[in-house]
Amino acid sequence: MVSPKIAVIGAGINGVSSALAIQEKIPNAEVTIISEKFSPNTTSDVAAGLIEPYLCDDDVNKIIRWTKATIHRIQEYMAEGNDGAEEMSGYWIQSVKEVPKWLEVMKNVNVLSEQEMKQIAKRPEHKFGVFYSTWYLEPTPYIKWETEKFLKNGGRIVQRKVENIRELDKDFDVIVNCSGLGSKKLVGDNGIYPTRGQIIKVSCPKVKHFFLDDQYYALLNDSTITLGGTKDQHQWDVTVNPKLAQKIFEGNCVNVPSLRSARILSHHVDLRPSRATVRLEIDSKLGKLVHNYGHGGSGITLHWGCALECAALVEQLVAKRAKL
Numbered sequence: 001m002v003s004p005k006i007a008v009i010g011a012g013i014n015g016v017s018s019a020l021a022i023q024e025k026i027p028n029a030e031v032t033i034i035s036e037k038f039s040p041n042t043t044s045d046v047a048a049g050l051i052e053p054y055l056c057d058d059d060v061n062k063i064i065r066w067t068k069a070t071i072h073r074i075q076e077y078m079a080e081g082n083d084g085a086e087e088m089s090g091y092w093i094q095s096v097k098e099v100p101k102w103l104e105v106m107k108n109v110n111v112l113s114e115q116e117m118k119q120i121a122k123r124p125e126h127k128f129g130v131f132y133s134t135w136y137l138e139p140t141p142y143i144k145w146e147t148e149k150f151l152k153n154g155g156r157i158v159q160r161k162v163e164n165i166r167e168l169d170k171d172f173d174v175i176v177n178c179s180g181l182g183s184k185k186l187v188g189d190n191g192i193y194p195t196r197g198q199i200i201k202v203s204c205p206k207v208k209h210f211f212l213d214d215q216y217y218a219l220l221n222d223s224t225i226t227l228g229g230t231k232d233q234h235q236w237d238v239t240v241n242p243k244l245a246q247k248i249f250e251g252n253c254v255n256v257p258s259l260r261s262a263r264i265l266s267h268h269v270d271l272r273p274s275r276a277t278v279r280l281e282i283d284s285k286l287g288k289l290v291h292n293y294g295h296g297g298s299g300i301t302l303h304w305g306c307a308l309e310c311a312a313l314v315e316q317l318v319a320k321r322a323k324l
């Protein structure tokens with residue numbers, strides 16, 4: 001049987017994961033990743049790697065399904081002894097009492113008592129809190145690991161910007177769009193917009209728990225802590241704002257006083273590909289096109305669940321074409 005030729009546009013976590021999931025689902029497929037930028041120069045590489053839905057308003061049951069698949073994937077990745085992924089525990093402190101449904105995927109969930117809140121709260125607006133364990137997945141080493149598997153499976157990589165999806169028509173049977181914010185121009189999706197995020201990476205080994213509230217976050221990685229965060233919608237400016245950096249640092253030091261002794265390593269800004277919902281579907285107009293983009297602040301969290309469902313949609317299209 002002739003091998004189906006699949007093009008995946010994008011080499012962020014969603015592009016590389018979708019390409020790998022397609023190879024695993026359709027072993028005889030010839031998969032090519034075509035991308036303008038590659039890790040470590042994608043939005044995915046800036047992510048703190050927290051496994052928790054954030055700035056993604058999609059259906060919570062879908063979010064839970066996708067997150068569970070990612071958590072299972074991380075456990076497989078960790079079982080191989082890879083760096084850049086681990087369980088971490090900490091505090092989620094809010095100004096309003098609300099227990100999100102996605103907490104059901106977390107471990108050791110403990111809603112803090114009034115007494116515990118008195119010890120943990122650092123601000124008058126800290127009214128409600130939960131302690132739980134989740135995971136972090138550092139994107140850059142993970143994307144490298146996935147890319148190596150992809151190439152070992154016979155996958156191809158092409159570095160170029162796709163100006164028009166139709167360019168790929170003649171050479172590919174199915175096209176997968178994982179262009180993130182690039183979809184605004186690439187497929188004319190006016191529903192996708194940037195949510196600017198600025199972070200600081202610091203070293204402070206004595207901080208052992210994450211801490212996030214309505215405004216700030218301190219998130220663990222193997223050897224650094226990521227301090228955030230800002231969430232400015234429709235802001236395209238990716239230059240580091242020093243005043244914002246100071247606010248992020250000071251705000252996190254109020255929440256986690258030990259951070260006062262942190263050593264600042266680097267500053268980063270990138271744009272979350274925000275959309276009312278993740279677009280994960282077969283394009284009804286363009287037939288041979290599958291979309292997997294618009295993950296907002298949750299692209300790492302949702303990636304493997306979305307990649308598996310993207311691969312299933314590609315398999316549907318390949319089967320349909322085989323009948324023609």
Ligand SMILES: Cc1cc2nc3c(=O)[nH]c(=O)nc-3n(C[C@H](O)[C@H](O)[C@H](O)COP(=O)(O)OP(=O)(O)OC[C@H]3O[C@@H](n4cnc5c(N)ncnc54)[C@H](O)[C@@H]3O)c2cc1C
Nearest residue numbers: 010011012014036037044049050162180182197299300301
């Ligand atoms: C500061 C910050 C912190 C974050 N922290 C977390 C976190 O802790 N946990 C979490 O789950 N999420 C987090 N996120 C969100 C996460 O980073 C994104 O949701 C995720 O990276 C989106 O991945 P993607 O692969 O869809 O897009 P991207 O990583 O943006 O990749 C898009 C790819 O498409 C390519 N491309 C675009 N247009 C074209 C074109 N026309 N032709 C060819 N190639 C093209 C680009 O070059 C790139 O390779 C964070 C985001 C920010 C900004």
Ligand SMILES: CSCCC(=O)C(=O)O
Nearest residue numbers: 048050054197217229297
């Ligand atoms: C809940 S804060 C995690 C960080 C994040 O996802 C982001 O900044 O987009």
